[in-house]
Amino acid sequence: MLDRPASSQRARLDMYNANTLKLGLFGANCSSGRSPTKVPERWSASWEDCLALAKMADAASIDFMLPIGRWKGYGGDIDMHGESLETVTWATGLLAQTERITVFGTVHAPLFHPIIAAKQCVTADHVGEGRFGLNIVAGWNEGEFEMFGVEQREHDARYGYAQDWIDAIKKAWGPEEDFDFDGAQLKLKKVRAKPKPYGGTRPLIMNAGSSGPGQAFAMRNCDAYFTATSEARKGGADVMKKMVAGIKAEGAALGREIEVFTVGQVVCRPTQKEAEDYYHYAIIEQADWGSVDGMLRIKDITPEKLGEEEYRKKREYFASRAIGGYPFVGSADHVAEQLAMVSRGGIRGIAFSMINYLDELPFFRDEVLPRLQRMGVREG
Numbered sequence: 001m002l003d004r005p006a007s008s009q010r011a012r013l014d015m016y017n018a019n020t021l022k023l024g025l026f027g028a029n030c031s032s033g034r035s036p037t038k039v040p041e042r043w044s045a046s047w048e049d050c051l052a053l054a055k056m057a058d059a060a061s062i063d064f065m066l067p068i069g070r071w072k073g074y075g076g077d078i079d080m081h082g083e084s085l086e087t088v089t090w091a092t093g094l095l096a097q098t099e100r101i102t103v104f105g106t107v108h109a110p111l112f113h114p115i116i117a118a119k120q121c122v123t124a125d126h127v128g129e130g131r132f133g134l135n136i137v138a139g140w141n142e143g144e145f146e147m148f149g150v151e152q153r154e155h156d157a158r159y160g161y162a163q164d165w166i167d168a169i170k171k172a173w174g175p176e177e178d179f180d181f182d183g184a185q186l187k188l189k190k191v192r193a194k195p196k197p198y199g200g201t202r203p204l205i206m207n208a209g210s211s212g213p214g215q216a217f218a219m220r221n222c223d224a225y226f227t228a229t230s231e232a233r234k235g236g237a238d239v240m241k242k243m244v245a246g247i248k249a250e251g252a253a254l255g256r257e258i259e260v261f262t263v264g265q266v267v268c269r270p271t272q273k274e275a276e277d278y279y280h281y282a283i284i285e286q287a288d289w290g291s292v293d294g295m296l297r298i299k300d301i302t303p304e305k306l307g308e309e310e311y312r313k314k315r316e317y318f319a320s321r322a323i324g325g326y327p328f329v330g331s332a333d334h335v336a337e338q339l340a341m342v343s344r345g346g347i348r349g350i351a352f353s354m355i356n357y358l359d360e361l362p363f364f365r366d367e368v369l370p371r372l373q374r375m376g377v378r379e380g
Contacts, residue, residue: 012130012204013223013259015063015102021339021377022349024064025357026263026325028053029090031073031083034265034353036291036319037282038077041356045083050090051097053357058098060365061379065094066206066351069106069137071144074298076290087135088120095128104133104206109165110158111139111148114186117165118172118193125198133204136222138162138214141298159213161185166205166221173202206261219250219258224349229262229342230326240345248346259348263325266352268335268364279329282355287319295323328352332363336371343377 015022027034028050033043043049054065067090073082088105095103105124107117125132138158139145145152153161164183171179172193181188197203207218208226218225225247229240244260251258267282269275292315296302303311320327328335342350354360372378 009201009223012102012133012201015204016100016131017061017063017379019061019063019378021343021347021372022063022261023339023378024066024349024351025053025057025062025361026066026351026353027068028065028353028357029067029085029087030070030081032078032080032288032291033355033357034068034263034323034325035283035355036074036076036078036080036288036295036323037355038286038288039282039355041359042078043354043356045085047085047093049358050085051094053361054094054098054101054103056358056361056365058101060361060369062101062361063349064102064104064133064351065091066104066135067091067106069108069135070141071147072141074291074294076288076292076294078288078291080288080291080294088117088124091132092124092127095124095131098128098131100131102131102133102204103128104135104204106135106137108137108139108144109162110145110150110153114165114168115172115188115191115193118169121169121203122173122193122195122197125203126195128198130198130201133206135206135208136162136166137207138209138217143298155211156213157185159209159217162217163221170202173197215247215250219247219254219256222258224259224261225251226261226263226351228326229345229347230321233326233342233345237341237344240342240347244346260346261349261351262342262347264350264352265325265327265329266335266354266360266364267327267329268332268360268368270331272330272334275330275334279327283320284316289315289319292319292323325351325353332367332371335364336368336375339368339372340375340377 031045067087070081070084073079091103091105164186168181178190205222206224207222209218267275267279328338
């Protein structure tokens with residue numbers, strides 16, 4: 001396990017290492033990961049594969065693993081995300097069998113009572129000796145809420161409840177005992193929650209709210225904020241620096257230090273052509289359009305509303321960019337340079353997916369990580 005306790009919030013945010021660019025694996029707890037593809041080698045998300053991946057990532061000095069909070073699949077031929085491992089349980093199991101890597105749980109605030117969530121997170125944090133992180137989700141998939149018999153709040157009200165929820169959790173993690181909590185949407189009496197988080201500091205908190213209320217919530221409450229970088233990347237590192245500076249300034253105005261993360265999908269092969277050909281084959285030619293259509297329907301995006309041609313463009317964009325994040329596709333030299341450029345733009349970390357993490361991580365470990373070390377954004 002760790003060679004030092006979680007003695008400071010900064011140490012947790014640094015994930016106990018000096019890597020300028022933090023690298024994490026995204027979505028490995030869900031079938032197909034972040035790739036709506038029918039290729040036979042697509043990710044299984046079995047516990048055996050997840051555990052093998054966590055051990056491989058830990059040995060390779062990958063910084064974190066971030067799961068998707070998902071309860072129902074999207075249909076189609078493969079029913080993308082139809083099989084998923086509950087994230088806090090998943091994280092606890094992985095933390096028990098790794099030594100350095102930080103593992104997050106992704107928790108829907110409206111579906112988990114805050115005192116139960118606080119206890120689950122603390123349990124995972126003790127198992128991992130300070131390596132657990134909490135990714136908060138306000139919720140967007142109405143079908144999942146219906147499955148739980150929970151009414152989904154109007155968009156802005158979701159963040160009002162999430163504020164009460166995280167305030168209650170932070171108070172439960174604090175020194176006070178037998179306290180009452182009187183929030184706008186949440187009332188609790190005589191709360192007692194022991195033990196407290198490992199090492200006297202709380203777990204790292206992350207959020208990816210993209211709307212105005214969502215981003216404001218993240219600035220008030222989180223240590224790390226996920227944002228899309230597709231448009232900023234077109235302008236290079238300088239444009240990205242301005243975007244990141246704007247986000248960090250919002251946090252600073254509230255007296256908070258915010259680190260900015262993003263998401264992406266990595267397809268790396270010995271040559272640029274091999275990578276691009278495989279990416280097009282897996283993500284476009286072998287796309288499970290039924291799964292993509294299922295996700296778009298939940299977001300109320302349909303051919304009837306957009307027209308056939310615009311809908312075709314939208315579904316191809318979702319398959320190739322929106323679901324997996326911005327693609328880092330190419331040779332080891334190209335992928336390393338693209339990752340380094342994002343780091344030069346001020347992004348602190350990237351959570352990336354792969355079509356099959358276990359098959360593809362070894363090449364990334366052996367070829368891309370040494371290049372990033374030589375570029376000065378990763379430790380040797």
